[in-house]
Each structure stands twice: as structure tokens, then as C-alpha cells.
Amino acid sequence: MPRMPLIGVCACTRQIGHHGFHIAGDKYLRAAAIAGVPLVIPALGELIDQQTLLDSLDGLLFTGSPSNVEPHHYQGPASEPGTPHDPSRDQLTLPLIRAAVDAGIPVFGICRGFQEMNVAFGGSLHQKVHEAGPYQDHRERPDDPLEVQYGLSHALHVQPGGLLARLGLPSEIQVNSVHGQGVERLGQGLRIEALAPDGLIEAFSVEAARSFALGVQWHPEWKVHEHPAYLALFQGFAEACRARAAQR
């Protein structure tokens, strides 16, 4: 009987009072538990041996975060003063994403994690989607109740013949939207899987990946069991993680 898959969930750094912490959101960890045993990976830079992670994990989940990828990683203009960043998280995730995909480990990126995947594959980001060209405002209203912030916000056009279609998603679904940044230049080797009505890229897969490698801009971890299309993504991820664990 193969052991349960081990699912790495990359942490964010957070200062609480005088002390620094490494944290991961409850909803991500609960959704990751669909695929196996979630393990939070601290953003400790060189203190974390990447090869040990690759040898030990059966899947990796890159979560959302209020922080943003530092623009120097994609040769973007400096952020507006006061923009939240998490350089320790960038230092862990950006190289780990490429190494995990190359190693055939299932990778699932959500929101910031989706943006990290795009940057890891050489893409760039709009730092304020709502001020860029034809795009709508994809941000949540922070004063709204959480149910509203993560409620259905816009249509999503699923591209035919891709991973989302294979996972059973219909050609159009409704999704939530909790982000101010988004894909500007798509990374090398990424296949567009879904678009918002304004044309913003909302999901991609890694064409040459040997396993599941999907990034989505929305939040399928939110009430995942109440949204069949959200659940289908985690079930696809889980199937890939089980296959990885069975190879051990």
C-alpha cells in the first residue's frame, strides 16, 4: 500500500509583534489535504535543501498571498511605495517551481502562486491590472464580507483541448477574483488554459511538464467542496500526487 502523498505548501513570512513567522492559510492546507498530507515549507532560503524537498514531496502547492513577487524577478518597474513583498518567499518558490516541474513533481499554483509560476518560466506581471489596457478591476473590495470577497465575480472562458477541459471543466464557469496583479507576458512553454472576459489570462499549464502543472489566478481552495469545478482541480492534482507517491 503506497503511503499517503506528502504535499508541500510554501509559506509566507509574516511579522507578528516582535517576531517573524512562516505561515500558510487554513483554506489552502485543507484543500491540499484532498491530495495528501500537507506540510508547510518555511521560506528559509539556503537553509532549506531543495533536493531534499524534491526527493521527499509528492506534490507542491503555491498559495495566494497579499504580497507580490518583487518586480526585479521579471525586469519590471519598481513597485509603488508601500507595495507588500515577500522576498524570502520569492527566494524559495521561484527556483523550486522550475525544479519541481523538471523533476516531474505535480505543481499547483494559486493566485500569487500562479504569478510565481509565470515569473519562474520567464514571464512578467501587470502590477496594477485595473490600470493596464482593457482589463477590468479584478480586486476584491476589502470591506466586503469574506463570503462576498471570495464569491463568484466573473466568467471564465476555458480553452478547449487543455488540462482544464480534460479535468471536466465546462467551456464557461464563474470564478472568484481577489487580485490586483496579473499576467502581462506569458512565460515560455506555458499554455493558456482560461481567459477572463476582458482577455486577462486566468490559467495556464506547463506544456512540457511530465506531471500535473497548473496555475490559476482565482481561488479554487475557497469552499472547494461547494464548487465542483474548483474540486475537479484539486482532484486532478491529487491523482497526480498519488501517482508520484506510488512510484516510490
Ligand SMILES: N[C@@H](CCC(=O)NCCCC(=O)O)C(=O)O
Ligand atoms: N498579491 C497578488 C496575489 C493576490 C492573492 O494571492 N490574493 C489572495 C490573498 C489572500 C488569500 O490567500 O486568499 C495580487 O494582488 O495579484
